[in-house]
Amino acid sequence: MPDLSVFYGGTFDPIHDGHLAIACAARDALAAQVRLMPAADPPHRAPPGASAEHRARMLDLAVAGEPGLVVDRRELLRDGPSYTIETLRQLRAEFGPAQPLALLVGADSFLDLPQWREWRSLFDLAHFVVAERPGSPLEAERIPFAAGRETASVDCLRQAPAGRVYRLRQPLQAESASQVRARIAAGEPWRELVPPAVAAYIERHGLYGVALTGASV
Numbered sequence: 243m244p245d246l247s248v249f250y251g252g253t254f255d256p257i258h259d260g261h262l263a264i265a266c267a268a269r270d271a272l273a274a275q276v277r278l279m280p281a282a283d284p285p286h287r288a289p290p291g292a293s294a295e296h297r298a299r300m301l302d303l304a305v306a307g308e309p310g311l312v313v314d315r316r317e318l319l320r321d322g323p324s325y326t327i328e329t330l331r332q333l334r335a336e337f338g339p340a341q342p343l344a345l346l347v348g349a350d351s352f353l354d355l356p357q358w359r360e361w362r363s364l365f366d367l368a369h370f371v372v373a374e375r376p377g378s379p380l381e382a383e384r385i386p387f388a389a390g391r392e393t394a395s396v397d398c399l400r401q402a403p404a405g406r407v408y409r410l411r412q413p414l415q416a417e418s419a420s421q422v423r424a425r426i427a428a429g430e431p432w433r434e435l436v437p438p439a440v441a442a443y444i445e446r447h448g449l450y451g452v453a454l455t456g457a458s459v
């Protein structure tokens with residue numbers, strides 16, 4: 243059976259423990275490498291608080307020592323908004339028409355899918371692996387655009403190149419990047435929301451308005 247290639251796109255402003263937990267849960271459930279792919283210029287949101295390079299370097303620190311997680315900088319090499327349809331077309335050209343590809347997204351992102359550029363075509367190019375998230379009760383929601391696509395079988399994802407929706411059942415993770423930024427701005431405790439190396443990086447570089455603590459790396 244062919245390998246499954248899993249891509250996890252995000253703003254990661256900054257990466258937090260919730261991101262890392264769902265990346266690890268997807269790696270384990272799908273027995274696949276997960277490539278974390280920072281968006282250079284994420285569509286449909288205000289510009290990030292940290293530069294793309296800082297966000298990518300925090301990802302490098304977060305995945306160091308985590309087997310099966312890698313950082314993929316391909317969206318940083320493109321100008322303009324980081325539309326997923328363009329990324330998937332690039333991946334298809336690179337991997338060929340038969341390779342199973344999957345996008346890992348949180349439930350809130352998935353429920354917003356009809357706002358994404360050329361969203362219907364995304365299903366022609368990749369599967370979706372959807373991680374549940376507090377505040378986005380997927381169970382309770384009818385998702386008309388997922389009808390007929392859902393599968394609980396990882397083998398199904400490996401047997402087709404694209405088009406299925408798989409729900410990742412993992413312990414819910416409450417962390418969000420906006421919570422990290424808001425706590426920093428309010429002078430409240432925030433370090434426990436991110437990996438220790440990421441907390442140290444934020445402090446060294448004075449990101450998100452945190453007080454600078456030492457020399458840069």
Ligand SMILES: Nc1ncnc2c1ncn2[C@@H]1O[C@H](COP(=O)(O)OP(=O)(O)OP(=O)(O)O)[C@@H](O)[C@H]1O
Nearest residue numbers: 252253254260347348351375415416417418419420
């Ligand atoms: N705690 C979480 N549980 C499940 N999915 C998550 C969680 N945090 C982020 N995600 C998902 O990871 C992807 C990237 O998220 P993103 O980088 O925007 O982080 P965020 O915490 O949602 O950021 P912000 O609070 O700034 O909106 C999105 O698909 C999002 O739904």
Ligand SMILES: O=C(O)c1ccc[n+]([C@@H]2O[C@H](COP(=O)([O-])O)[C@@H](O)[C@H]2O)c1
Nearest residue numbers: 251252253281284285325326327358359
């Ligand atoms: O292509 C789009 O129109 C589109 C719209 C919104 C979000 N996305 C992608 O979805 C991923 C999660 O987005 P975000 O804003 O929650 O970090 C990230 O890879 C974005 O580039 C993509």
